[in-house]
Amino acid sequence: MTDAPSPLDTLERFGAANLRVRQLLADSREAQWRAGKTPVPKEDTTERSKGLVSDPTANIVLDTRRVALREAALAAERALADADRAMRFAEARLADALAQGS
Numbered sequence: 001m002t003d004a005p006s007p008l009d010t011l012e013r014f015g016a017a018n019l020r021v022r023q024l025l026a027d028s029r030e031a032q033w034r035a036g037k038t039p040v041p042k043e044d045t046t047e048r049s050k051g052l053v054s055d056p057t058a059n060i061v062l063d064t065r066r067v068a069l070r071e072a073a074l075a076a077e078r079a080l081a082d083a084d085r086a087m088r089f090a091e092a093r094l095a096d097a098l099a100q101g102s
Contacts, residue, residue: 021076032070035060
């Protein structure tokens with residue numbers, strides 16, 4: 001039989017996760033808008049040009065890693081907003097019930 005975590009343990013884990021998500025969002029802010037790091041051929045390569053036109057904007061927009069990071073960041077932002085609403089609701093409801101019960 002496993003004991004369920006206490007409300008204080010849950011609150012502590014929630015607070016720690018909240019702080020980690022906020023830091024990860026801050027760390028990922030710039031990377032969401034630029035292409036991922038990919039190996040680039042050295043200038044002194046003997047490989048001949050393939051005649052393709054370089055389009056860095058399209059490369060950034062279409063970079064699947066950047067898109068995945070952006071989607072994860074948006075999901076994290078939504079999760080934080082949802083958690084904020086849930087905690088504000090719980091706080092108001094509990095404070096109201098406590099005030100009426102005293």
